[in-house]
Amino acid sequence: MRLGALIPLLACVLSACGVPQTPEAFNKTPEAQFLRVVVDKLAVREFAFIESQLDPKLVEPDVRSALERTAAALPAEAVAAVQPVAWRVGVSTNGPRTATVAAEYAYPSSKWFVVSAQLTGEAGSFRILRLNVEPLPAPMAQLNAFTFQGKGAMHYAFFLFTLSAFALSVYAFVQCLRTKGIRRKWLWAIFTLLGFCAFTLNWSSGAVSINPLSFNLFSAGFGRAGWVGPWGLTFCIPIGAIVFLWKHRHVANTPPIGG
Structure with a gap:
């Protein structure tokens, strides 16, 4: 859908x-x-x-x-x-x-x-x-406005990690779709978008929470509690993207073996 x-x-x-x-x-x-x-x-x-x-x-x-x-x-x-x-x-x-x-x-x-x-x-x-x-x-x-005014190193680090996790997941997803000769490509494509173990920063208070059992699509998340609550910035370890890029790092240079 x-x-x-x-x-x-x-x-x-x-x-x-x-x-x-x-x-x-x-x-x-x-x-x-x-x-x-x-x-x-x-x-x-x-x-x-x-x-x-x-x-x-x-x-x-x-x-x-x-x-x-x-x-x-x-x-x-x-x-x-x-x-x-x-x-x-x-x-x-x-x-x-x-x-x-x-x-x-x-x-x-x-x-x-x-x-x-x-x-x-x-x-x-x-x-x-x-x-x-x-x-x-x-x-x-x-x-609770999402602004960098008055924010510290933790906020900038979380922002960078979130963008990086998101970018890596998207890059791996695109590479998966473009790479020929991958068995069960649709499963790999979904896997590249999944990040595991969520690290969340309360943008207003600076409090950090970790949920090792959580996973996010695109390895990142951004949302707020209620209408005017604090924004939360979340990044996950993009395990799916990392595994795919490592496992198929030489696929593009080899002939197709099936699909």
Whole structure:
């Protein structure tokens, strides 16, 4: 299947699962609308309403004081803009529906907050399992922008390794297609595109993670968490490309033996 046909198919699958594809769609979800109501109620100190929405497991003697501290951090002004951060819904056959939702709220006074909540129950009867408010020094889109400004040697090294792994996989793939006399060429072609043992760099924090059991197509990966989360840069050891180029390094100079 061509990539051009795969992308619309993936979008249809995500839509069928109810995953919002745009900020507008996110803001129309019951979870995002409920979270906005909670934020607005916090801003005007309507703590009784929020307490009525808490799951019984969360109710503790100091809930009111915790809500007061949280509300004190929010500006006493209307929200200027909302940016989706995360949205995930889980449905269990032996438990209630749960959802994790997070949004960035921008205020006219150049202040930004990420508010996240874990909810349980159906739309119209949500209960809050967890609520967190975190101030930001700047919008998340700016904090998590993919830029080399202020980056160190690790970022440049990862960028170089990722490009190199990708280029080597593509080169080996093309060479495989162009080389005559290779048995099971289609298997070799697929193998040249596979990289194993993933090294991932969180572009914002600089944290590195290693997954020895992972593999990537084209021996590289580039993506972000959610709409405005940190970018992740991944490279794998291009074992398929290395094995092919080594094993068939003299094939081009020998007569075909089959295909």
